[in-house]
Amino acid sequence: MTQPLKLLISNDDGIFAPGVRTLANTLAQVGHQVTVVCPDRERSATGHGLTIHQPIRANVVEGLYTPSVKAWSCSGTPADCVKLGLQAILSERPDFVLSGINQGANLGTDILYSGTVSAAMEGLIDGIPSIAVSLTSFQSQEFPTAAQFIQELLAKLVHHPLAEATLLNVNVPALPPEGVAGVKITRQGLRRYIEQFEQRLDPRGKSYYWLAGEAVEEIEQPDHAHVPAHILTDVQAIRDRYISITPLQYNLTDAQNVSPLEITVQLDPAHLS
DSSP, X not given: OOOOOEEEEEOSSOTTOHHHHHHHHHHHHTTOEEEEEEESSOOTTOTTOOOOSSOOOEEEEOSSSOXXXXXXXXXXXXXXXXXXXXXXXXXXXOSEEEEEEEESOOOGGGGGTOHHHHHHHHHHHTTOOEEEEEESOSSOOOHHHHHHHHHHHHHHHHHSOOSSOOEEEEEEOSSOGGGOOEEEEOBOOOOOEEEEEEEEEOTTSOEEEEEEEEEXXXXXXXXXXXXXXXXXXXXXXXXXXXXXEEEEOSOOOOGGGHHHHHHHHOOOGGGGO
């Protein structure tokens, strides 16, 4: 085991979700100091939303986790939970912020909507190394595989820290350890959905819409301007039964188009008067 770490854990599936309980209990049982702050209900696909027009309520949760885990239920979004944990609940800065284990993949463009990734991103914004972890199935309960991997990954990051804090987006196949092909460092891929808005009627006869759809499995993965082509995308790695680790950042500047845009626009301040 590595040295005991101070860990803040959140998610978007809610405080009662089996994924976060497996992760928190696994890490606490090997001696890490674990604090959990999670939404009081499922808040999937909330992105990086914050609660600013109503109060945020938080309550201690007892009897749900291993006794050494300090757990809180929060009325806010995943990003709210991490902000609250860092600024109001914890007395010391954590060594890592973790988010998950999410029930379902967060691959490719999923990360733009993901509350799981956004919770971890909130840690990175505060300069804390962060990890988002997802199990790539909505049905499987194979959370121990992912929890054990995160335990091992934390030990490696302690002994070989990265030069700068980053967010690692980890996706784990829904398989027992012996079924996993290995680990790949990946780049963000492309994931598309066939989306449908199903129109329904409520008991009063008024119409409403329910968003449904499914992922398109076979889609060509794009090249990346700054990452070699031999680095698989997260989508490809999961398809081949590998654990995918993608380093992410919150700076969305399109560096490739800064110079071309300067040439195209060529703004003269006089034109603005």
